[in-house]
Amino acid sequence: MTQTTTDRPAGRASGSVVPVLAFAGIVVAVMQTLLVPVIKDLPQLLDTDPGNATWVLTSTLLSGAVATPIMGRLGDLYGKRRMLILSLAVMVVGALVSALTSDLLLMITGRTLQGFAMGAIPLGIGLMRDMLPRERLGSAMALMSSSIGVGGGLALPAAALVAQHADWHALFYGAAGLGVLSITLTLLVVPESPMRAEGSFDLLGALGLSAGLVLFLLPITKGSDWGWTSGTTLGLFGAAAVVLLLWGVMELRVKAPLVDLRTTARPAVLFTNLASIMVGVSFYVVSLVLPQLLQLPKSTGYGLGQSMVVAGLLVAPLGLTMMFTAPVYARLSAKYGPKVTLILGLLIIAIGYGAGLGLMSAAWQSLVISVLLGAGIGLAYSSLPALIVGAVPASETGAANGLNTLMRSIGTSVSSAVIGMVLANTANNVGGVAIPTMHGFRVSFLIATAAVAVGLLLALFLPGRRPAAHPQLRASSEEEANLEHAEAVLRGFRGRVLDADGAPVARAKVTLIDRRGRQAGATLSAEDGGYALTVPSQGSYVVAVRAPGHAPLASSATHAGDDRPVDLDLPLPGATVRV
Numbered sequence: 001m002t003q004t005t006t007d008r009p010a011g012r013a014s015g016s017v018v019p020v021l022a023f024a025g026i027v028v029a030v031m032q033t034l035l036v037p038v039i040k041d042l043p044q045l046l047d048t049d050p051g052n053a054t055w056v057l058t059s060t061l062l063s064g065a066v067a068t069p070i071m072g073r074l075g076d077l078y079g080k081r082r083m084l085i086l087s088l089a090v091m092v093v094g095a096l097v098s099a100l101t102s103d104l105l106l107m108i109t110g111r112t113l114q115g116f117a118m119g120a121i122p123l124g125i126g127l128m129r130d131m132l133p134r135e136r137l138g139s140a141m142a143l144m145s146s147s148i149g150v151g152g153g154l155a156l157p158a159a160a161l162v163a164q165h166a167d168w169h170a171l172f173y174g175a176a177g178l179g180v181l182s183i184t185l186t187l188l189v190v191p192e193s194p195m196r197a198e199g200s201f202d203l204l205g206a207l208g209l210s211a212g213l214v215l216f217l218l219p220i221t222k223g224s225d226w227g228w229t230s231g232t233t234l235g236l237f238g239a240a241a242v243v244l245l246l247w248g249v250m251e252l253r254v255k256a257p258l259v260d261l262r263t264t265a266r267p268a269v270l271f272t273n274l275a276s277i278m279v280g281v282s283f284y285v286v287s288l289v290l291p292q293l294l295q296l297p298k299s300t301g302y303g304l305g306q307s308m309v310v311a312g313l314l315v316a317p318l319g320l321t322m323m324f325t326a327p328v329y330a331r332l333s334a335k336y337g338p339k340v341t342l343i344l345g346l347l348i349i350a351i352g353y354g355a356g357l358g359l360m361s362a363a364w365q366s367l368v369i370s371v372l373l374g375a376g377i378g379l380a381y382s383s384l385p386a387l388i389v390g391a392v393p394a395s396e397t398g399a400a401n402g403l404n405t406l407m408r409s410i411g412t413s414v415s416s417a418v419i420g421m422v423l424a425n426t427a428n429n430v431g432g433v434a435i436p437t438m439h440g441f442r443v444s445f446l447i448a449t450a451a452v453a454v455g456l457l458l459a460l461f462l463p464g465r466r467p468a469a470h471p472q473l474r475a476s477s478e479e480e481a482n483l484e485h486a487e488a489v490l491r492g493f494r495g496r497v498l499d500a501d502g503a504p505v506a507r508a509k510v511t512l513i514d515r516r517g518r519q520a521g522a523t524l525s526a527e528d529g530g531y532a533l534t535v536p537s538q539g540s541y542v543v544a545v546r547a548p549g550h551a552p553l554a555s556s557a558t559h560a561g562d563d564r565p566v567d568l569d570l571p572l573p574g575a576t577v578r579v
Helices: 017-035 034-047 055-078 080-099 104-131 134-166 170-189 203-224 231-253 267-295 308-315 317-336 338-356 365-390 394-425 438-460 476-483
Strands: 428-430 433-436 492-498 509-513 517-526 530-534 539-546 551-560
Touching: 017 055, 017 170, 034 134, 034 433, 055 080, 055 104, 055 394, 080 104, 080 170, 104 170, 104 365, 104 394, 134 170, 134 231, 134 267, 134 308, 134 317, 134 365, 170 509, 203 231, 203 394, 203 476, 267 365, 267 394, 267 438, 308 317, 308 365, 308 433, 308 509, 317 338, 317 365, 338 394, 338 438, 394 428, 394 438, 394 476, 492 539, 492 551, 509 530
Parallel strands: none
Antiparallel strands: 428 433, 492 530, 509 517, 509 539, 539 551
16 A cells, blocks of 8 residues: 655644635636737737737647646645645746747747646645645635636736736736745645545556647637638547547556546536536636627727726626635535535526626626626635535545646636637628627627526536534535544444544544455544544455554454444554554
């Protein structure tokens, strides 16, 4: 069995951990919208044609999609804090490369490196799960999950202000400075997690997934330029299907896969990931439509004639509302569960887009739409990591949340491609310039509403919350759900983790291993040391336990397979233990 090691034992997390990790998520999200204010000027700035200039944006998207699940798995294996710092460091290098050049190839290289930082979001969520007590976990994960939207929303007005009054390279110097600040705060405040996954890194699986994602996302982002029915687009889609299918077959046969597809196929994980795609689609529509509507000249008859900076400020409440929604989500989720909050968030998004169809005639109306959609998207985004965390073992948190973040990125990519095509096909040509129409904006809002409707349908298939033995306790992760129902465990082991003096040991990792050496279950002990594990079948098992500052323990036990729990306390020795 692979032993758990840490670079630095994680004690009780300080109150600064959550804002520092959320800040890292915001910094990473800034990379996605950093160049939005200067998109139309990129061909001139880089001395290239518009088709080549789009690679400056596409490269960041592709590298982010590839890095997210890979960095999540590496974090599970070798330390989430370590991989978080590495992600931010690569981003800083990429920002400096872009800041020092106007050459297209070097700029694409720098932007590719910046995209690798997207893995920081699932890594931060994983760190929170490993370190925070249950009463703080819900709101913390909600804030970290929402940081994608918060960073994107706040970056728009800030980037517009810089681009309007300074050289555009200053955007990258600013991004590098934020990255360095985030690394410094992480080193000073965030401890390493003691949790480690079993096994080794699946390099072949990482290469296969990377190839499949690039082959799939490339035609999505470039399809409007190449033509959706062109041989290149259709060929890449076909190649993606073949590569991802072969990758899936291979992952099912690997002992320690990059992505545990069997876990991914669980209803709670599968429907959460599918709903995440729909939330990603709906989130990006407003980011594409409102800035254009606000900046179009009033001479069009429907444009609102605002400057780049004012347009960014009017859309900024989208991100701010998402940030302030996190504590509201925590209360709602504690009472009703993350499934209900996801459904509520999707309903608010639907109301926001429905109202938006008639609220496009004044600048203040854009503010109303931004606040409504920010509240709905904030609730929906906040619910996703709680649903994932509640359905996977603690050792797979990074990889599972990485895959979920990837699903959101796929949603935004699909949204960008579809909405871009709609706006282009409904545009009016005025003096050789394509001007988006009000009809195109409304069709875009209808597409977002349809995506939300699909997301609602998927959310209804999510497993509901099981009745708790103690209604006053609310679970925010799988191990906490196990602890709440410890009295109700029938076919399994239950007991307490104790130190050498008989005192309870909280948040110790308890792992169930079958006779073939495979993990059959895992959980964390509660504040009173209690744990509960269900066995899949009759037989002999090893119950292993690890906790920072204690020697590990492995205890052999047998379960008859009937509906009676086996009481098994796990006393941790103070020094070395031999089994």
